[in-house]
């Protein structure tokens with residue numbers, strides 16, 4: 027594990043027991059209520075099977091909201107192969123060895139090369155415990171390693187939780203893209219464009 031990756035490791039205070047050997051972690055966790063203990067770290071090459079299992083378990087409803095087809099083995103293979111890619115940063119949330127959340131930021135090509143595009147998804151059984159917020163914070167942090175000065179997120183208009191998370195983290199509504207996505211059922215959907223400028227001092 028590089029220093030860079032080690033900095034990205036974080037604990038989400040969602041409760042439950044941990045197998046951490048660090049006594050400070052154990053003391054913190056002693057007070058926590060019941061619930062999953064989730065660790066956030068960078069995606070690794072050996073995560074392919076775990077990411078495949080995560081993607082396969084996503085409810086079909088999520089496919090309506092996601093721009094990344096995590097349910098497809100080819101997509102998962104492409105993401106895992108990109109762990110060292112210059113223009114990507116990817117983070118996962120784990121409960122033990124199980125991936126329960128995924129986020130990435132990708133530096134766009136061409137004249138948008140100063141822009142990073144974010145994707146975020148949390149497994150159905152792990153929502154509303156702060157995992158989405160922790161992953162969003164981690165991926166924004168990771169984005170600071172990329173040569174980008176602006177972060178964007180395109181979210182289906184109805185996806186209130188995602189909008190709330192990123193607005194709290196400083197993103198603003200930049201626009202509404204009408205009929206900008208067609209979901210797997212063939213329905214047109216409006217997307218909202220959220221954005222955030224990274225201060226030079228942050229990078």
Ligand SMILES: CC(C)(COP(=O)(O)OP(=O)(O)OC[C@H]1O[C@@H](n2cnc3c(N)ncnc32)[C@H](O)[C@@H]1OP(=O)(O)O)[C@@H](O)C(=O)NCCC(=O)NCCS
Pocket residue numbers: 088091092145146147148149152153154155156157158159160179181185186187188189190191
């Ligand atoms: C969007 C998503 C990542 C949120 O993950 P999460 O782990 O539930 O997020 P958090 O627990 O950090 O919740 C953040 C806030 O959103 C709220 N929230 C979560 N789900 C909600 C829902 N369905 N409706 C309204 N508010 C919701 C939470 O209550 C929390 O607010 P609070 O702190 O005031 O309680 C998850 O719902 C998801 O993966 N959805 C499908 C994929 C998707 O739409 N991705 C695109 C969004 S970027």
